[in-house]
Amino acid sequence: MTLTWAGWLFLVTAWGSIGGLTAYCIWKVLVTTEKKKRRPDEEAVIITP
Amino acid sequence: MSRSRENWGSRIGLILAMAGNAVGLGNFLRFPRQAALNGGGAFMIPYFVALLLLGIPLMWVEWAIGRFGGAHGHGTTPGMFARMWRHPAAKYLGALGIAIPLSFVMYYTYVEAWTLAYAVFSAIKHYWGVDSFAEMSRFLGEFQGKADLSQGFQYFSGIGVALLFYLVTLGLNLFVLAHGVAKGIERLAKIALPALFLFAMVLVVRVVTLGTPDPAHPENSVAAGFAYIWNPDFSMLKNPAVWLAAAGQIFFTLSIGTGAIHTYASYVKKDDDIALTGLSTSATNEFAEVILGGSIAIPVAVAFFGLAETQQIAREGSFDLGFQAMPIIFQKMGTLGPLYGTLWFALLFFAGITSSVALAQPVMAFMQDEFGWSRQKATFFTGSLMAIGGLSCVFFLKHGFLDEMDFWAGTFGLVIFALIETLIFAWAFGMDNGWKEITRGADIKVPKAFKFIIKYVTPVYLVAMLVAWTLQDAVPILLFTKQPTADAPYPPADVPYALAARLLMVGTFVLFAVLVAVIWRRRHRQEGLV
Numbered sequence: 373m374t375l376t377w378a379g380w381l382f383l384v385t386a387w388g389s390i391g392g393l394t395a396y397c398i399w400k401v402l403v404t405t406e407k408k409k410r411r412p413d414e415e416a417v418i419i420t421p
Numbered sequence: 422m423s424r425s426r427e428n429w430g431s432r433i434g435l436i437l438a439m440a441g442n443a444v445g446l447g448n449f450l451r452f453p454r455q456a457a458l459n460g461g462g463a464f465m466i467p468y469f470v471a472l473l474l475l476g477i478p479l480m481w482v483e484w485a486i487g488r489f490g491g492a493h494g495h496g497t498t499p500g501m502f503a504r505m506w507r508h509p510a511a512k513y514l515g516a517l518g519i520a521i522p523l524s525f526v527m528y529y530t531y532v533e534a535w536t537l538a539y540a541v542f543s544a545i546k547h548y549w550g551v552d553s554f555a556e557m558s559r560f561l562g563e564f565q566g567k568a569d570l571s572q573g574f575q576y577f578s579g580i581g582v583a584l585l586f587y588l589v590t591l592g593l594n595l596f597v598l599a600h601g602v603a604k605g606i607e608r609l610a611k612i613a614l615p616a617l618f619l620f621a622m623v624l625v626v627r628v629v630t631l632g633t634p635d636p637a638h639p640e641n642s643v644a645a646g647f648a649y650i651w652n653p654d655f656s657m658l659k660n661p662a663v664w665l666a667a668a669g670q671i672f673f674t675l676s677i678g679t680g681a682i683h684t685y686a687s688y689v690k691k692d693d694d695i696a697l698t699g700l701s702t703s704a705t706n707e708f709a710e711v712i713l714g715g716s717i718a719i720p721v722a723v724a725f726f727g728l729a730e731t732q733q734i735a736r737e738g739s740f741d742l743g744f745q746a747m748p749i750i751f752q753k754m755g756t757l758g759p760l761y762g763t764l765w766f767a768l769l770f771f772a773g774i775t776s777s778v779a780l781a782q783p784v785m786a787f788m789q790d791e792f793g794w795s796r797q798k799a800t801f802f803t804g805s806l807m808a809i810g811g812l813s814c815v816f817f818l819k820h821g822f823l824d825e826m827d828f829w830a831g832t833f834g835l836v837i838f839a840l841i842e843t844l845i846f847a848w849a850f851g852m853d854n855g856w857k858e859i860t861r862g863a864d865i866k867v868p869k870a871f872k873f874i875i876k877y878v879t880p881v882y883l884v885a886m887l888v889a890w891t892l893q894d895a896v897p898i899l900l901f902t903k904q905p906t907a908d909a910p911y912p913p914a915d916v917p918y919a920l921a922a923r924l925l926m927v928g929t930f931v932l933f934a935v936l937v938a939v940i941w942r943r944r945h946r947q948e949g950l951v
Contacts, residue, residue, distance in 0.1 A: 373640070373645045373648045373649065373652070373728055374644055374645065374648050375644060375647055375648045375651060375652060376648070376652050378462065378652065378653050379461070379462050379647075379648055379651040379652035379653065380651075381462075382461075382462025382463070382465055382651050382653055383462065383647065383651040385465075386462075386465050386469075386711055387711070387712055389469075390704065390707045390708055390711050390712060391708065391712065393700075393704045393707070394701075394704040394705060394707070394708045396704075397697065397700055397701035397704045397705075398701070400697055400701075400864065400865060401432065401433075401436065401697060401698070401701055401864075404694070404697065404864040405432050405433075
């Protein structure tokens with residue numbers, strides 16, 4: 373028994389969609405967390421003449 | 422109620438704790454078996470449909486209910502439901518959100534103890550030499566106290582070792598709970614989740630590089646194992662049982678309907694994001710399940726035992742795969758076999774403990790938030806209740822006590838509770854209010870289609886599941902004409918134990934319903950005095 377083309381298709385689609393979603397979520401969490409952290413510093417820069 | 426409540430220490434910690442709640446034994450034992458038995462790759466069609474229409478919507482609903490309740494000082498569903506639906510029954514329905522996870526964790530902790538015990542057995546090669554299914558079954562049976570010892574014993578003289586591991590596991594759970602949300606649960610998740618993923622990846626790499634372990638049997642290969650899980654059998658999609666199995670798997674894997682997500686989400690600040698964080702925990706769980714869980718047990722079993730024998734093991738059940746087939750395989754993996762065995766059972770233990778502390782936390786939160794108890798007092802109370810059910814499972818396992826609790830609390834109860842919470846959220850609280858809760862502070866744009874899905878599609882899906890399970894399993898099990906794990910009537914000797922398990926679960930619900938009545942009456946009296 374070997375993986376048929378349909379088996380490969382399902383495997384790649386499932387892994388790709390879940391892997392892609394996980395990577396997107398991790399990236400987005402890191403970006404938004406960083407943005408929220410940086411906000412006070414950015415304001416400080418604006419205030420400084 | 423005016424006491425300050427705990428908060429999560431960091432967003433990453435929250436995601437790891439929530440993912441830890443979701444990632445459980447089912448990811449590594451139940452999913453690959455379900456996929457292999459229900460159409461292979463084709464199973465992923467109903468699985469993804471259920472994820473989109475049930476899993477992710479319910480995940481957001483539970484996060485939203487939890488954060489909403491937390492903002493009003495409630496960490497459990499009696500207070501949350503009462504705030505969302507101004508009806509006297511709401512708080513009592515909410516008591517289910519404490520009784521169900523408590524009943525669940527009573528037996529789950531014992532299963533978790535088996536994984537800890539087998540991690541130790543693997544490290545010290547305790548089952549080395551036990552290399553046939555019959556003997557491994559005897560080993561497991563003696564360990565669990567299920568085997569008939571009237572003719573003597575071979576491996577364990579009684580239930581003592583299992584009891585010891587249960588008490589250690591219970592102690593570890595209580596130790597984490599006693600340290601609170603940020604210093605206990607979050608700290609555990611920050612260690613256990615990365616370790617779990619690391620162990621799983623090591624095992625996946627080892628499995629995919631196994632190739633064909635026995636050159637004399639080239640048909641027994643890892644590739645054949647992946648083919649068994651992924652080659653689609655589209656004819657299975659015509660079978661409603663496959664759709665039901667997929668929906669059930671989504672429920673178990675995301676830990677929906679347990680009440681645990683609500684409690685964890687109640688420690689989120691009121692304007693913090695829940696949309697992205699909720700989605701992230703679902704994605705992390707799916708990664709652990711489909712990519713890692715699907716690449717270990719079944720492929721390695723096919724590589725060592727062949728397809729026919731693996732199909733037989735899969736039909737026997739998830740525990741046969743995890744606790745009988747895998748220990749035999751580790752003995753065939755050379756000098757590193759004990760290490761792989763330890764990693765496998767340790768990852769199951771980490772998956773288990775991060776879920777069990779989540780299931781126990783609603784009781785903790787209820788006693789702390791509503792009764793103003795200290796964490797130590799709440800831990801003692803929670804531990805005592807867990808021990809009553811857990812010890813019953815230890816001593817009455819062979820009479821089906823654990824299976825009975827698993828069906829009513831860990832399977833059927835989840836769907837009932839999920840339906841109740843969806844109706845309260847979308848219809849009593851109102852979908853417009855609900856949508857504002859889900860999207861407030863969101864770091865992603867939640868597709869508007871989910872507003873329609875949560876209001877109409879998810880409840881219909883849940884009702885369909887409930888009707889099917891009621892007819893197929895609940896009624897026959899209730900009437901003792903079908904056992905939870907076998908298509909045969911209960912042995913007459915086991916009926917009293919099944920009744921005792923049911924009494925324990927009903928008693929748990931009644932206890933919390935009474936406590937809800939007491940605290941609400943007390944609050945009304947205080948408000949009247951003011």
